[in-house]
Amino acid sequence: MSAVGAPASPGAVRRSESSSSWRLSDRIGLGFAWLLGLLFCAVAVSIVIYLLIQGVRYVRPSLLVTSPSAGYTQSETGGFLDPMIGTLIVALLAMAIAMPVGIATAVWLSEFARPAGLARVAESTVEMLAGTPSIVLALFGTIIFESPALGFLSQTSGGIVFGRSFFAAGAMLSLVALPLVVSTVREGLQAIPTHVREASYAVGKSKIATTRRVLLPAARPSVITGAMLGVGRVIGDTAIIVVLLGATLNLEGVGGVPLLGTLRGTGSTLTSYIYDNAPTGDYNQPNKAYAAAFVLLVIVLALNAGVDVFARRAKELRWG
């Protein structure tokens, strides 16, 4: 702001509008905007740098390939292989539900949306879901998955359904990802100009053929972006994992069937591992917590970078 009012040297080209003609209050407002923007950047950057430093200090390749185990010292308690596998499983389960449901909802809301009343209800349901804290979803999940009818999705002993399993956590986590998938895909569909749809109708194509063969392919970058945003949210969620995945650090399968047993059983994810190993957690091993947090952060940052790439690609091929 020091250059305000300084006379432009002759011949120099002013590239941008000078704020010297602005009212004082506008200039103060602009200054505030700059200050707050820089402040937020500083906060974000310091979180990332702090975790990177802590992570680099504590991450050992061995941590990534050993399972957690009981022990008295940090060298005896193993790594976080199981939580990483757990994160992968819940992400896959949640997205396996959220993607088809989310894409279908987005297509219906964007292209069909009749009757209008039902569309409004669906829309506010999705919005409500987006605003619901995940701990509330977790609580609701315990009621659903402890019901005897869904006993086959977790373990049962003496007629009591345990209600905590990868299935339970994945299903409720899909509700966390769903609003993101719906809104991203819907925005992608609505960004397609009307004349593109009409061009398809105008060569005798039905609405369903247009949706399937023109609109969904056109919205593919948005679908991928929605999936990445959804995964980012799912693997970062802690409340549903703590409440619905059970408290075991290791994958504890149920029954003899290999994969199904694991999914019906309990385990942990990187977030619950961090939660338990944080200085305030049950196990209090901050070094392990930092190492796991570092891994989680790297995954989430990679997903965000992927989102950027696809958002740019989506802009590249556009109609004039």
Added chain:
Amino acid sequence: MGLSNPPPVRWLTGSAAPAATLREPQIAGQHGNGNGRSPAHGFVATPRRVAPASFAIDRMQVEDLSVSYGSKLAVDSVSFPIRQGEVLALIGPSGCGKTTLLRSLNRLTELTRTASLTGRITLDGIDIAAMEPTSLRRRVTMVFQQPNPFPMSVFDNVAYVLREQARRRPKRAALRAAVHEALARAGLLDEVSDNLDHPALRLSGGQQQRLCIARALAADPEVLLLDEPCSALDPQSTKVIEDLIVKLREEVAVVIVTHNLQQAYRIADHVAFMYLGELVEYGGVKGIFGAAREARTREYVSGAFG
């Protein structure tokens, strides 16, 4: 290239006596006389690049058509014929109902929820209201103002039209000949034959628009509707597309909406001048631009308004 789709004989004979609903001035004799008389009323005419139509067969009849959006009347009891062998240009200022009229010819107006339509449009004597919209739109296809190839390869853009609804079949090899033919009819094959697999959205604007024409031709329509197809293009691309339109008029009946009066003069055989939803005048191109009967037409083509 010839007629890919020979019309039934009864329409050949029928064309000798145009429908009684026509408000066509008797200017047919002016068509071929080529006396070089420059049009009056200040319209600066470039020489027509186009030889007069050698034949004309009635394909569509618009009879007393009115279209309204809610309570707003967009097209007010309009009647005229659409002929194969000729290019029909719809001209008029913005908001005069040209595009609405064009869209009602293949029932795209139905996509607008508030639109309602009275009157009758026939295609080869059959009321289009009685047809399945998808089969009507395969016979009366449309090209839009903005080039809008689908986000797929050049080949698939055309193959999409040839395949049945949402199917993936028939496969590529079975469609190759038909895709090549459509691209050739649109004058695009030579430019894209080496990269049929490239994304269509990477083509230049003029090529994209010709791809859209190829797509519209792939359905083998009787009537081709063009909604200001050159308004987003540069003069070179415009010339290529105009030449193409004139070439196509023998294979399909062509209706073009245009804001560009010179373009209408260059390529049209008949011109319909619309104003505020009404069809003010329908007639041969020399008549409209040289000796219009209606004062409003004379004023419009001389640039007094619009």
